[in-house]
Amino acid sequence: MAWALGVVGVAVSGLGAFLHARAFYFGWLAALSVWIGWPLGSLSLLLIHRLTGGRWGDALRPYLRAGTATLPLLLPAILPVLIGLPVLYAWARPEQAPHLANSFYLNVPFFLGRGAAYLILWLGLAAFALFTSPANTRVAAIGLPLLALTFTFAIIDLTMSLDPAFNSSVYGMLQGAGAVLFALSLAVVPAAWTAKRDAVADLGKLLLALVVLWAYLDFMQFLIVWESNLSHDAGWYQARMSGGWAWAFTAQAAFHFALPFGLLIVPGIQRNRAAMAAIAVLLAFMAALRGWWTVLPAGQRPVGWIELACMCGMLGCGAGLAASLGRTQLVQRHV
Amino acid sequence: MIVAGFGSAEALRRAVASLAPEGARVETFTPDDLDEATEPTKSSAVPIIMLGAGLLGGFGFFALQAYGTMSGYPINVGGRPDFSWPPFIVNAFEFGVLCAIGAGFLGFFAINRMPKLFIAEDACDELREASRDGWFLSVRGGDPKRVRALLDSVGPIALKEWPE
Amino acid sequence: MSDDVVLGHPTPAAVTDRICGIVLHERVGLWWWIALAASSALLGLGVVSVGWLFWKGVGVWGIDWPVVWGFAIINYVWWIAIASGGTFISALFFLVRVDWRTSINRIAETMMLCAAASAGIYPILHLGRPWFFYWLFPYPNTMTLWPQFRSPLLWDFMALLTYVVASVLFWYFGLLPDLAAMRDRARGRGAQMFYGVLAFGFRGTGGQWRHYKAAYGIMAALMAPLVVSVHSVVGLDFAGGETTGWHSTQFPPFFVFGALLSGFATVILLVIPMRHYFSLQTYITERHFDALGKLMVVSSLCMAYAYIMDVFTTFYGPDPADKTMFVARMFGRYAFVYWSTILFNVLLPQLLWVRRLRLNQPVLILVCLGAIVGMWFERVEIVVTSLHRTTLPSAWGDYWPTFWDWALMAGTIGLFLTMFLLLIRIVPTMSIAEMRELVRKREA
Incomplete structure (x- = not known):
């Protein structure tokens, strides 16, 4: 079913690319920036669990491994972004790039070069996490800081640089927390049913901790920008807190933080499988909304059928691939 | 009033269970939570x-x-x-x-109606062991002879009885 | 080398007798008196310098335009960070049920209390007119004035107030069963009365334990986010301003990382001598140093990440004044501050990747001392080098501390050590109740 959704989504978004290329590029970038959190967030959780151990990781391992294994999907998925580079990014447009203060960093050759380096590192780490025995911890300890750094710079390139004036030092940490939360939510949806009773409560606590961490970082970025009120930073929020996007902003506070937080602190809910799965689904949907809210205002685009098709196509293909790979020897060997 | 001490949490639990049908007022004094199994957030x-x-x-x-x-x-x-x-x-x-x-x-x-610096049970000096490795209980009311017999059957390490 | 948190098989009774005995029956060594004499001398110097400050005003310090935040803020942030690390060990690792936390959480909490006291006096003194400090609190007054709720400096007052009060309550609450144990072990009438009153009549009844465990769990669950928020507010004190180098959205978590590094380092530095002088090798094992050493590496890596983002966003961002300042920070006259920070906070702790070095106490002491010095340098870097190259070049200037700056800093170190030395002679240095539970569960 996930494959069907994904294939239909990709087909419809392909149609959208012909009818309205700009909508497609921004919609695809939003979908990609959400989906990338799945394999990379799963990978980081796998590496963390190698170092810390714990029941939560044992319960999640098959789903995290399946999520990590979908990373090669990034290779075809990044193509529309590379083709649409001048549409998406001011720094990729020859007429605007020379006027930017940070064009020494934001330029097409450097972007492609470092992007390739990130990709090689991620694929290597994913292969390490999938093929080596969980007892092997050394590479995990070295890989985690590298993953954190490369993810930070990759997400700065992909989404923060849409507004070349916006400059937030917590951005990578914030998006990283969001990515891990997204990957965890997607793993909890099936794990809430398959995990042992005690482990379900552990998953609830972990989900709670990540919701709080994400909300904390997000609020700190917002508060500092609000307090300082500098045009280049506040403008980023201005675009995302006016018109219809104000609703998306409020919805995130309510459904990406307040409601899941209020539910997850109740011990009874932490043990209820159905409730846990429902909360995880809600968090995953909110992550998609968050991706639109981050990316689309940069292109002055609302959420339309093309954007919806891109999101469904990307996440559907990701889910379909994860489900298919989940049954293979690749994922099953170290479960 | 009877104050009795036991060597282990298990013995104290048995004593408390055997006293349950007697209708006496039982209070425990323990170095650690006797009732760990219950979720504390639910019972407080x-x-x-x-x-x-x-x-x-x-x-x-x-x-x-x-x-x-x-x-x-x-x-x-x-x-x-x-x-x-x-x-x-x-x-x-x-x-x-x-x-x-x-x-x-x-x-x-x-x-807990604290601070309560002195309680009747303090008359039993051995109760100090309750903050070390002794598992104690005090019994008020009930039939003293039956209570005494029940406690003896569990095997206390300390026992003191005095009129209330 | 064993991975045990407790060596051998001590019984719950032995645990109680041993830890109570340290305070109640064992004679204290000469080292304690020497340490107390030295730290009281420092404290005396601090009292004199506060007296002189009150007499003359904040002009006795080295602060002046443009560097108006000198040692008072540097040392305040430094101390509060050290305190926060103690809370983390105590509260966060309680929540995640780490077994090695049991032996050291009391040391960490006592440390946090003393460090919070040393931190707390600085903002008050820095006010210039400290006798009006209560103006910060919203209270009905004849001037019908309200505090400026939008200012991070007011949040700082609220956060510090909450943190100090909550820390004392959390520490005391954790002590209750141990004070009861002390009361029951004390032989002298005076000691019995003293601990009896402090224990509030805790006797370990069924109801007391049930409510105690519930309350302690929630308090720990609140202390963990509280300490993050307190140190984040310290970061917001800076980030809310538009001074060069301060307007950075990562400051709240960045300050929390620093708090972890310096707090863990201080705990290790206190645990090592206490383990030695009180012969606590049974309860504080290689496992503890191994775990704490790993935490040092993790927090140091977090610092490295924050430093990288600091450089990156400065030069990525649009503000030329930020870039000028950062070049001055790295290559100007305060360059030694910046590079010391990198050396002590990022490079030196990497030694602890090696297990043999984590368990080597001289190396561990060296790295921890380095981290504490490095974190102090980092605050100098943030406060002084940012302010000395502000947006307006005509307002550039230098800062050098005076004798009284150093005297007050020595005084807070004296206050910290004096309080700590006295407290470890009054309260148990380990949580007896939790230690009993730990050994009982291990045997079961």
């Missing part, structure tokens, strides 16, 4: 008190700030609106936590 009112005090303190302080800047003393600071909700959240959180922890501290003492 303290978490609810803390939650209530925390919410009251947090929302109360938020309202106080809103009143102070909107009505009490409106002042324009670099064009920020009078109702500056983002900064208010910080103080509201801090004050809410202060209220919650304070209420937990005071609520614990209130629920």
Whole structure:
């Protein structure tokens, strides 16, 4: 079913690319920036669990491994972004790039070069996490800081640089927390049913901790920008807190933080499988909304059928691939 | 009143269970929680008190700030609106936590009717072992002979009986 | 080398007798008196310098335009960070049920209390007119004035107030069963009365334990976010301003990382001598140093991440004044501050990747001392080098501390050590109740 959704989504978004290329590029970038959190967030959780151990990781391992294994999907998925580079990014447009203060960093050759380096590192780490025995911890300890750094710079390139004036030092940490939360939510949806009773409560606590961490970082970025009120930073929020996007902003506070937080602190809910799965689904949907809210205002685009098709196509293909790979020897060997 | 001490939590649990049908008032004195299996948050009112005090303190302080800047003393600071909700959240959180922890501290003492520096059971010197490795109980009321026999059958390491 | 948190098989009774005995029956060594004499001398110097400050005003310090935040803020942030690390060990690792936390959480909590006291006096003194400090609190007054709720400096007051009060309550609450144990072990009438009153009549009844465990769990769950928020507010004190180098959205978590590094380092530095002088090798094992050493590496890596983002966003961002300042920070007259920070906070702790070095106490002491010095340098870097190259070049200037700056800093170190030395002679240095539970569960 996930494959069907994904294939239909990709087909419809392909149609959208012909009818309205700009909508497609921004919609695809939003979908990609959400989906990338799945394999990379799963990978980081796998590496963390190698170092810390714990029941939560044992319960999640098959789903995290399946999520990590979908990373090669990034290779075809990044193509529309590379083709649409001048549409998406001011720094990729020859007429605007020379006027930017940070064009020494934001330029097409450097972007492609470092992007390739990130990709090689991620694929290597994913292969390490999938093929080596969980007892092997050394590479995990070295890989985690590298993953954190490369993810930070990759997400700065992909989404923060849409507004070349916006400059937030917590951005990578914030998006990283969001990515891990997204990957965890997607793993909890099936794990809430398959995990042992005690482990379900552990998953609830972990989900709670990540919701709080994400909300904390997000609020700190917002508060500092609000307090300082500098045009280049506040403008980023201005675009995302006016018109219809104000609703998306409020919805995130309510459904990406307040409601899941209020539910997850109740011990009874932490043990209820159905409730846990429902909360995880809600968090995953909110992550998609968050991706639109981050990316689309940069292109002055609302959420339309093309954007919806891109999101469904990307996440559907990701889910379909994860489900298919989940049954293979690749994922099953170290479960 | 009878005060009896046992060598292990298991023995004390057996003694308490055997006294249950006697209709006597039993209190335990233990070096650690005797009833670990039960979820503490479910069986105590303290978490609810803390939650209530925390919410009251947090929302109360938020309202106080809103009143102070909107009505009490409106002042324009670099064009920020009078109702500056983002900064208010910080103080509201801090004050809410202060209220919650304070209420937990005071609520614990209130629920247990502490401080209570002296209790009747202190007449039994061995009770001091309850903060070391002794598992004690005191029995008030009931039929003293039957209680005594029941306790003896478990095998106490210390036992003292005196009229109330 | 064993991975045990407790060596051998001490019984709950032995645990109680041993830990109570340290305070109640064992004679204290000469080292304690020497340490107390030295730290009281420092404290005396601090009292004199506060007296002189009150007499003359803040002009006795080295602060002046443009560097108006000198040692008072540097040392305040430094101390509060050290305190926060103690809370983390105590509260966060309680929540995640780490077994090695049991032996050291009391040391960490006592440390946090003393460090919070040393931190707390600085903002008050820095006010210039400290006798008006209560103006910060919203209270009905004849001037019908309200505090400026939008200012991070006011949040700081609220956060510090909450943190100090909550820390004392959390520490005391955790002590209750141990004070009861002390009361029951004390032989002298005076000691019995003293601990009896402090224990509030805690006897370990069924109801007391049930409510106690529930309350303690929630308090720990609140202390963990509280300490993050307190140190984040310290970061917001800077980030809310538009001074060069301060307007950075990562400051709240960045300050929390620093708090972890310096707090863990201080705990290790206190645990090592206490383990030695009180012969606590049974309860504080290689496992503890191994775990704490790993935490040092993790927090140091977090610092490295924050430093990288600091450089990156400065030069990525649009503000030329930020870039000028950062070049001055790295290559100007305060360059030694910046590079010391990198050396002590990022490079030196990497030694602890090696297990043999984590368990080597001289190396561990060296790395921890380095981290504490490095974190102090980091605050100098943030406060002084940012302010000395502000946006307006005509307002540039230098800062050098005076004798009285150093005297007050020595005084807070004296206050910290004096309080700590006295407290470890009054309260048990380990949580007896939790330790009993730990050994009982291990045997079961």
